[in-house]
Amino acid sequence: MSTTYEAEKQVAIAAVRRASALTASVFNKLVKNETLTKDDKSPVTVGDFSAQAVVNTMLLRAFPEDNIVGEEDAADMRVESGKLLRNRIVELVNETITAPLQAGETEAWGLGPDYAQTPEQIMDIIDRGNYNGGSTGRFWTLDPIDGTKGFLRGEQYAVCLALIVDSQVQLGVMGCPNLPVSVSNPSGPRGCIFVASRGQGAWQIPLDASDSSAPIPLTIPTFTKDTLNLLESVEKAHAKLSFNDRVAELLGITKAPTRMDSQAKYCSLARGDGGVYLRMPVGSGYKEKIWDHAPGAVLVEEAGGVITDSRGEPLNFGLGRTLGENFGVIAAGKNVHAHVLEAVKKAKEEETS
Ligand SMILES: Nc1ncnc2c1ncn2[C@@H]1O[C@H](COP(=O)(O)O)[C@@H](O)[C@H]1OP(=O)(O)O
Ligand SMILES: [Mg+2]
Ligand SMILES: [Mg+2]
Numbered sequence: 485m486s487t488t489y490e491a492e493k494q495v496a497i498a499a500v501r502r503a504s505a506l507t508a509s510v511f512n513k514l515v516k517n518e519t520l521t522k523d524d525k526s527p528v529t530v531g532d533f534s535a536q537a538v539v540n541t542m543l544l545r546a547f548p549e550d551n552i553v554g555e556e557d558a559a560d561m562r563v564e565s566g567k568l569l570r571n572r573i574v575e576l577v578n579e580t581i582t583a584p585l586q587a588g589e590t591e592a593w594g595l596g597p598d599y600a601q602t603p604e605q606i607m608d609i610i611d612r613g614n615y616n617g618g619s620t621g622r623f624w625t626l627d628p629i630d631g632t633k634g635f636l637r638g639e640q641y642a643v644c645l646a647l648i649v650d651s652q653v654q655l656g657v658m659g660c661p662n663l664p665v666s667v668s669n670p671s672g673p674r675g676c677i678f679v680a681s682r683g684q685g686a687w688q689i690p691l692d693a694s695d696s697s698a699p700i701p702l703t704i705p706t707f708t709k710d711t712l713n714l715l716e717s718v719e720k721a722h723a724k725l726s727f728n729d730r731v732a733e734l735l736g737i738t739k740a741p742t743r744m745d746s747q748a749k750y751c752s753l754a755r756g757d758g759g760v761y762l763r764m765p766v767g768s769g770y771k772e773k774i775w776d777h778a779p780g781a782v783l784v785e786e787a788g789g790v791i792t793d794s795r796g797e798p799l800n801f802g803l804g805r806t807l808g809e810n811f812g813v814i815a816a817g818k819n820v821h822a823h824v825l826e827a828v829k830k831a832k833e834e835e836t837s
């Protein structure tokens with residue numbers, strides 16, 4: 485019998501909602517020493533650490549046996565120089581988890597006025613994201629702020645959570661606080677959640693729990709050469725944008741690419757706002773992380789699309805914390821995908837000839 489992971493979906497949506505609210509509220513108050521630079525030179529903020537603590541708390545209360553592959557760890561908070569950072573994170577996490585219960589939430593998820601945690605508990609819960617993943621069993625993967633650079637610029641970012649069972653992504657939930665609710669009204673209200681579970685479709689729901697708008701089913705539409713465009717990174721160090729330009733040319737695309745940080749690109753693709761997610765490695769040896777693609781992958785597939793690496797092979801979420809050797813990512817609607825794959829092959833041949 486196939487399972488629909490309904491209980492997991494409810495917890496994941498609530499966790500992404502609380503963590504998204506935290507990140508949105510912290511953005512306006514971020515001060516200088518609340519952002520650090522990690523060993524790989526990428527930024528991390530009190531928002532990333534706090535959001536990971538909130539999501540891990542709720543997941544582990546609801547599913548104590550589960551493991552979590554999370555992006556962040558608490559090492560920087562455990563040292564003497566991390567005291568200010570730690571205090572701020574403890575304040576943010578406790579503010580978020582002790583906030584009154586909202587519709588559908590329960591105290592069993594560690595929420596409500598009685599559930600404040602000690603600094604030690606919060607550091608330990610962040611470090612419960614240290615699981616290494618693998619090809620068998622069930623685990624969650626979490627990117628508490630995907631697109632930290634976009635977050636710091638006040639642009640797109642996403643709180644990203646997925647459930648992986650025996651290497652297959654079964655459930656994906658992404659919170660996008662800065663993404664317009666409606667594609668046709670880009671300057672209108674912002675804040676959406678994208679949800680997909682295997683065999684159950686892809687949906688957009690409101691970020692605000694008190695908004696009772698009905699879930700919107702998502703299907704990737706059909707594109708023509710004139711309406712097709714690429715969705716790509718803002719950061720030049722994350723993807724080879726010159727390669728994308730050549731692929732667009734080979735495909736006869738005339739529309740300019742949409743540059744956007746984070747897995748909000750997958751969300752945009754799933755709702756027809758952009759026709760191709762294309763990410764090619766820059767050749768720095770960076771390995772793509774499973775939390776940067778797992779929820780986006782199930783969302784695209786459930787919206788009727790296809791996602792592979794640049795050779796047309798499926799992404800492998802069972803290799804550990806990374807996707808292994810990086811051959812890039814192509815995601816698009818079924819018909820478009822085959823053409824992109826062909827154009828990518830041609831552009832690669834040109835590079836080596
Ligand atoms: N050198 C890199 N190459 C590719 N992706 C990277 C690199 N450094 C960080 N990332 C991750 O790429 C993703 C952002 O990609 P995009 O450019 O598509 O927004 C983020 O998950 C970011 O991590 P983070 O979660 O810390 O922001
Ligand atoms: Mg990061
Ligand atoms: Mg990320």
Ligand SMILES: [Mg+2]
Nearest residue numbers: 555627629630
């Ligand atoms: Mg991140």
